[in-house]
Amino acid sequence: MEKLWLGHFGFRFDPFEHEEASSDPNLNRYLIGHEAFSAAWSETPALIFSPPGGGKTALRIYTFRACWTGAGGYQPFPIHYHLPHYFQKGNFSTLEEHLEQIVHSGAHALFLAFAYYPLIFLKASPSLQKQLAQFIFTWIPNIDYYLEVLRDGQPDRVAAQLDRSYQLHQTPDPSLLSLLRETLEKYLAEQPSPISLSIQKVFERLTKWITQDLGFRAVFLLLDGVDGFPELARSPGFAAESLVNLFANAPTWTEERIFLKGFLPLEIRAHLQARLEKQWPAFSQVELKWDEAMLADLIRRRVYAATDGEFASLSAVSALPSVQDLELELARAVYPLPREALVLVKRILFEYEERWRGNPQSEKRIQVEDIEKALAWYRTDQTPIIEELASIARG
Structure with a gap:
């Protein structure tokens, strides 16, 4: 139904309609400035707590978009780890299982970064291009379909299907996007080199590409969605136990300029602290209060x-x-x-x-x-x- 009040009151768009922050192209125009953004933006592991509806997803999306201010370059490279999107069965028991899903999202992050900013890929050496392309093809099924979708010049359409959190609501240079697509299609037609690596090694390779080869100053792992699983929402203790192996590694990752940012429900805090007593002081922490x-x-x-x-x-x-x-x-x-x-x-x-x-x-x-x-x-x-x-x- 048409929103008559938009015309009656002279509104250019409805600033109240988006319940999901990733769908709101104007979020950066009116996010309230929390001290929490300092924690989300700092080069330390961070835990940002709030109850449901308290703004943690909006802050995650805002942090993601802030990383792309100035079209990337010497900024952190953001990888969303939105649990409901990557864990369909809610299995969170080991570090390897978490890393597999983070690598999966990392492939989405790279592919969409290249789609929005084709020069990031096109300026890379041919050997690096081939490695990146093969990584993307391995971790994104039906990549030929998404390359076809890119023909209309709208990366937002691809992001909406892969993971809406990656939408930047902008359009790249058509000629550069076309060249990107042609280059990726060329590599797709080649016989891929067989690769057999542990998921830990794949994760290390992914993050080194980002921080060493592509020139980003850090990797931000943006974790959210714990309260998107009924079994986790009902049991904060179980939720904490499911995440402890991932968060226990966060302090050591800082040496590689990898920073885990957890946007978490408030009720999980005490349970996490009890299980991460040794690592707890390494995390910047803030609670969203209104x-x-x-x-x-x-x-x-x-x-x-x-x-x-x-x-x-x-x-x-x-x-x-x-x-x-x-x-x-x-x-x-x-x-x-x-x-x-x-x-x-x-x-x-x-x-x-x-x-x-x-x-x-x-x-x-x-x-x-x-x-x-x-x-x-x-x-x-x-x-x-x-x-x-x-x-x-x-x-």
């Missing part, structure tokens, strides 16, 4: 971005008294998490449209009754979720 002022700012920044700076408050399109701080009132009404604030704003806009469709002659402004109906809905329908979030916060 207060009313930050949530209000979150809404304002989205309004400002979506209206190209014409206004920064929903009050500008409401019938409320001008002295009333609408964003702050909404922030006070929800459980203090970004997802909850966005849920309430979306409901207000829904109530506005429902009322206006019934009376198209009415003023194109948010009315008090729209807000009151949305608040009543939130208090009723969101109560079980709020209670669950409160339980998690209490531990």
Whole structure:
């Protein structure tokens, strides 16, 4: 259904629609500045904790996109390790199993990096190109299909199928992308050299290509999605046990400029600490915390971005008294998490449209009754979720 309020209020896009941060092309325009970004960006292993809906996935995506500011070069190279995407059966028992999935995602990361920035691949020596191409062909089944999809010049289409987290929402130079595709197709037609290496050696080779041959200053392993598995979400202890072999290696990887960044549910923290007592001090740690002022700012920044700076408050399109701080009132009404604030704003806009469709002659402004109906809905329908979030916060 058409969102009438976009035209009524002069919004260029809907800044509240994306529940999944990786789908939001404008995320970098309105992410609230946490001290957590310093931990995510630092060249140390890091643990960023938050409850569900607390912004950890948004921060992961923001960190990923920050790595590509300036088109790569001497920046960290990000590899997503989004657990639900790579572990269909939820098996996390050994380091080797984790490394296999990280290498799998690393192939996605390289292929899509080359698609968005073809010169990274094209400037490499022919021997390195061949090694990289064979690695990608080995770890991405049906690569010929994805090369065909690239013919339309839109790497986002490939990323949407491989792993949406890698979408950069931009288009490369068509001539360079065409040359990349032709070069990869040439290597694809060749007989691949047989390679028999342990997964540990494959991981080492992957990271050395990135940091030594391609010129990136580090590898960032961005782990997220622990609470995407019911069996892990139900048992923080089991989740910690499933990850301990991976996190135990993180401090030693720093010597190779590999930095593991865990974006984790808050309830796993104590369980991880108990199992990583020796390694625990090596991790930078931060907890994402939200207060009313930050949530209000979150809404304002989205309004400002979506209206190209014409206004920064929903009050500008409401019938409320001008002295009333609408964003702050909404922030006070929800459980203090970004997802909850966005849920309430979306409901207000829904109530506005429902009322206006019934009376198209009415003023194109948010009315008090729209807000009151949305608040009543939130208090009723969101109560079980709020209670669950409160339980998690209490531990």
